[in-house]
Ligand SMILES: [Zn+2]
């Protein structure tokens with residue numbers, strides 16, 4: 288098969304022929320019809336992820352068709368259209384037994400713990416636990432965008448954030464996951480304040496239902512601006528970018544007993560990120576993390592997508608063939624961009 292391979296961190300990846308994957312007994316091999324390009328892939332390529340072993344094939348936001356099935360798989364057969372959360376759970380550890388597959392103690396992540404979906408085929412583990420059927424109405428390009436940023440945003444806003452109609456929700460950072468969060472919060476009946484430094488990102492946030500858009504580059508204190516706009520602070524605030532600045536702005540923009548959800552990854556040279564904990568105590572804030580979403584939590588989200596209430600397809604701004612993926616991966620560092628690029632390995 289053809290795949291995007293890199294031999295060294297930060298050096299150009301290339302498309303080359305490699306051996307087709309084989310399914311594990313509990314796994315499947317999926318023919319990749321579409322796979323999203325994500326900033327996590329760029330972090331992996333830069334060497335920021337300790338799970339990656341070289342040479343490596345990135346890619347973790349995929350949809351496609353089951354090609355081969357392991358001997359112990361009972362729920363899937365060749366020809367099924369599927370997607371998968373980027374965290375593949377084992378299904379049997381104590382966390383999985385409690386239904387918390389997104390924090391599985393023996394999780395695998397295609398494109399990190401093993402070769403991913405910037406390839407014509409990808410192997411996925413524990414298929415009966417992790418695969419999600421893709422409704423007929425959804426294209427594979429749209430379904431590919433669900434597995435990472437959209438499902439992550441859905442869990443952060445709806446499950447961890449417990450959004451309620453009429454609440455104020457602030458979203459710091461309007462890249463793929465932030466724009467998804469804006470759309471999901473607005474569809475939940477919340478009033479959304481979107482914050483970013485890019486005019487293009489804020490235009491999209493407005494299109495996706497933000498009531499207010501704040502240009503963080505032109506206001507002195509974005510957290511104070513959020514508190515002003517929301518009559519004292521947001522009920523729920525997300526750091527969807529992942530930086531010390533946006534994390535602090537999210538916490539500082541909350542009202543009393545507000546909920547902060549950290550969604551953006553926080554790679555830090557110091558290994559830790561400062562958080563305004565004094566404010567967390569004084570205002571009884573809740574500080575929460577959100578990490579993907581379990582496959583069994585997909586059906587309510589998929590129903591909202593199928594019925595058109597949520598429109599992840601609007602986030603997909605370009606579709607490219609595999610040959611253009613190495614350059615697009617390298618470009619993610621300089622310009623994360625507001626839209627989602629989807630790679631189609633067979634086009
Ligand atoms: Zn991703």
Ligand SMILES: [Zn+2]
Nearest residue numbers: 377380383391
């Ligand atoms: Zn598990």
